[in-house]
Amino acid sequence: xxxxxxxxxxxxxxxxxxxxxxxxxxxxxxxxxxxxxxxxxxxxxxxxxxxxxxxxxxxxxxxxxxxxxxxxxxxxxxxxxxxxxxxxxxxxxxxxxxxxxxxxxxxxxxxxxxxxxxxxxxxxxxxxxxxxxxxxxxxxxxxxxxxxxxxxxxxxxxxxxxxxxxxxxxxxxxxxxxxxxxxxxxxxxxxxxxxxxxxxxxxxxxxxxxxxxxxxxxxxxxxxxxxxxxxxxxxxxxxxxxx
Numbered sequence: 001x002x003x004x005x006x007x008x009x010x011x012x013x014x015x016x017x018x019x020x021x022x023x024x025x026x027x028x029x030x031x032x033x034x035x036x037x038x039x040x041x042x043x044x045x046x047x048x049x050x051x052x053x054x055x056x057x058x059x060x061x062x063x064x065x066x067x068x069x070x071x072x073x074x075x076x077x078x079x080x081x082x083x084x085x086x087x088x089x090x091x092x093x094x095x096x097x098x099x100x101x102x103x104x105x106x107x108x109x110x111x112x113x114x115x116x117x118x119x120x121x122x123x124x125x126x127x128x129x130x131x132x133x134x135x136x137x138x139x140x141x142x143x144x145x146x147x148x149x150x151x152x153x154x155x156x157x158x159x160x161x162x163x164x165x166x167x168x169x170x171x172x173x174x175x176x177x178x179x180x181x182x183x184x185x186x187x188x189x190x191x192x193x194x195x196x197x198x199x200x201x202x203x204x205x206x207x208x209x210x211x212x213x214x215x216x217x218x219x220x221x222x223x224x225x226x227x228x229x230x231x232x233x234x235x236x237x238x239x240x241x242x243x
Contacts, residue, residue, distance in 0.1 A: 048143045048180070055185035056147055064188040068179065069171075070196035072217030079218040081106040081241065082197065084135055084173065085225030087114050087121035094231065095224045096124060098238040106130050107195075109173045112137035112157030114225060119164035126166035133171035134158065134192065139226065142174045142183045150186050158190070171195045197221035202228060207237040 058064060072078060081099075086092045086108055099106055108125050110132060115122050125132055136142075137153040145153070154172065161169055172192040174183055179194055187194050199220045201207040207222075214220055222237055223229050 050178075050180045052143075053180050053182055055181040058185070064185060066184050066188040067193045068184075068196065069193050070219055071198045072219070075216070077216045079214045079216070079220060081220050081222065082109060082173070082195070083107070083222045083224040084109045084175075085114075085139065085223050085228070086110055087118045087125070088225035088229070089118055089121065091224045091229040091234065092118075092121045092125075094234055095222075096121075096128060096130075098234060099130070100128060102238060102242055104241055107133055107171065108224070109133050109135040109171070109195075110157070110161065111135050111139060111225065112153070112160045115157070115160040115164055119160070122161060122164035122166050126164075131171070132161050132164075132166035133169045133173065133195070134161070135173055136175055139175045141176055141178055143178055143180060147182045147186065150183060151189070154186055154190055154192075173197075195219065201233070201237055204230070204233045204236045207233050207240055209240075210237060211240040211243040 055064075072080070081104065083095060083106060086095075087110060092108075095106075105128075108122075108130055110122060112134075122132055134154060134157045137156050140153065142150055158169060170191075170193060172187055172190075173195050177196045179187075184194070197219045199210060199214050199218050201210055201220065201222050210220060222234075224234075
């Protein structure tokens, strides 16, 4: 897949070890070429390969295309910080405080059911200049969800994001980073780019290593919800961004 860099001009500053402090707000052009019960479908429940399913026949003729993003171009000193699984009343405020202290924008991939429970946190994300994007309605493995339910999950999450006061999302990161033909078709229908990642910070040690591991064009995956976050992990990530 070809790579390109965003044309936007988000605020930026370069740390001592070269980890550029910038989120995807205004930079979503970084390009590289459920309904009820959906939350019960987990990664371990679906052992399909990415090619096990085909997309259904489109309702309307035409060209269906979608970009899958996971790495920016190396000739632009930018790394993107992203957070999945929120908003969460315990962790999201801490993340927002850390980012505010650093002056760093980020992209939050939210769960629609969490947005409806805590719309004020999404409003705070948007007011602070962060980008709000789609994770899913529930943390559902898309491999176990039929197209109609997947469309409903994405649409409900879009509506929840907008109702909370954020802009219409442009990005989708399906849970577990799992995408197949039906998921790509839904993204194409909804005009969404699919953003994956190139660096992951599941532990405090991985967060500490992020400053050295990240490079120009990195997309860094963090979490501000569900089971992964801890105060140590999040504060360590902030230290890596500032380094």
